[in-house]
Amino acid sequence: MDSILNAIVDNKRREVEAKAMLGIYDKALSHATKSVYTPVSMSRSITDNEVGIIAEFKRRSPSRGDIHPGAVADEIVKGYTKSGAAACSILTDTVYFGGALSDLALARKSTSLPLLRKEFIVDSCQIFEARIYGADAILLIASILSFNDIVKFTDTAHQLGMEVLLELHDMDELDRFNPEVDMVGINNRNLSTFVTDTDVSLRMASALPDDIVKVAESGLSSIAEIHRLRDAGYRGFLIGETFMKHQHPGNALKDFINATE
Template sequence: MQAFFSSNAWTFPTGTLGTLTREAHERAAAVVGTLAELRARCAELPGALPFAAGLRGDQVRVIAEVKRASPSKGDIAPGLDAVAQAQAYERGGAAAISVLTEPSRFGGALDDLRRVSGAVRIPVIRKDFLVHPAQLWEARAAGASAALLIVRSLALDELPRLVDAAAEAGLATLVEVRDLGELDRALAVNATVIGVNNRNLETLVIDPATAPGLIPCIPASCVAVAESGMRTAADVSPAAAAGADAILVGSAISAAADPTAEVRSLTATPRRSSPRDAAAARACRS
């Protein structure tokens, strides 16, 4: 784990994340001109479903992801019907649905988000490489209750700007980090749902110790989400033991023959009985 966040520490991401972030800026440029229209559409919508509240409980909650492909695995479920898959997840006890809308490497589309949001009764999160406030208004207009913000892909002034834009649009945020420096940035913008990704998106390498190592550093007032590399309840247990409130799972359940049963098997993982506390958070920085 890296040390505290430095105000001069951010550089543009490299590798796969760098490519996806550049492409995200290009896609965002096409949305900026529609911002007034998006705001008007959002004003006509009912309030978003609560996101954070549903991610706490005696057992680990599951954010179940609709995912056709990825840069690390290639095709996962190229013919996947987003609505049918999301409904299967809901039947399995998922607390929320994550819908990938990135088109070039993940096979996603904004229409998937729109259709899923109208077909399930649980919160839906837009998962993409979001870099401009207009993309958050776009997500809310498509029915999302929350959106993913990846700290590593956002410059120092971009993260607070996007968090503020999400709040204005009526969206919750899942703020994703991988080390202490990024966690400090997330806490500086008062993130209430913080995800720890076991996968380094620049190299695509998974280190299953990342989430269990960093989650104890997340204050108990925040919801802590472990992400990537979990296929079975045994894979979830280290994060649960570290104090994770929820997990985000995509590839394993998107490719499953019975996604309802797969989600149900993951929701049975008990959480740690004692909450994360200030002493644990201080120990991370000692």
């Protein structure tokens, strides 16, 4: 890890330590299994959906700066739901992406679609936190975790009724693949440099098990890319900036889906 990714992860570890010192996670640990919300399967929602788009909510990113700074989570997610998303991804990192756990809570109240907590998870407490705020699935990023961490965090998520999307970027990370995860996402964006290459998903496709739900992430903006990735075996497509840069992201999603038909 280096550069932007290193800074993000270092900051995330400090956040987790600060919350632990304040006792914030104590409530999460004691209340996570008492939530009235029962998670639903994100992987099934993706495979059952004709297009399989995971529509993302984010206000900004390190590579693009502000994208939609005034966006309100429940309004955007309602639009995504009406427009045919298979699931929604909610950025909860504040410093680099302008998100918050409150966005996840608002999204949960506004849709029955599966919600992915998009976060740099480095501690089990963040998984309990995701459960309390209404996530159906969590993201685990292979480049910032050991194989043992991935196994442990996957088991924790499953015990809480949530699914796991394991994110890989290159062949070197295949040794951290845990067959117990529910979905594998290939991130076309190098998180160390934030350079995007949509051919990464195509190059990685044949290295993944045939029976795993495959998700292409980042940099997707054209219908042609979706068709090529479908042909390569991908069922899910995580798209954020392409929609969020519009005043009405839900309408942008609707137009995108209509164009794929």
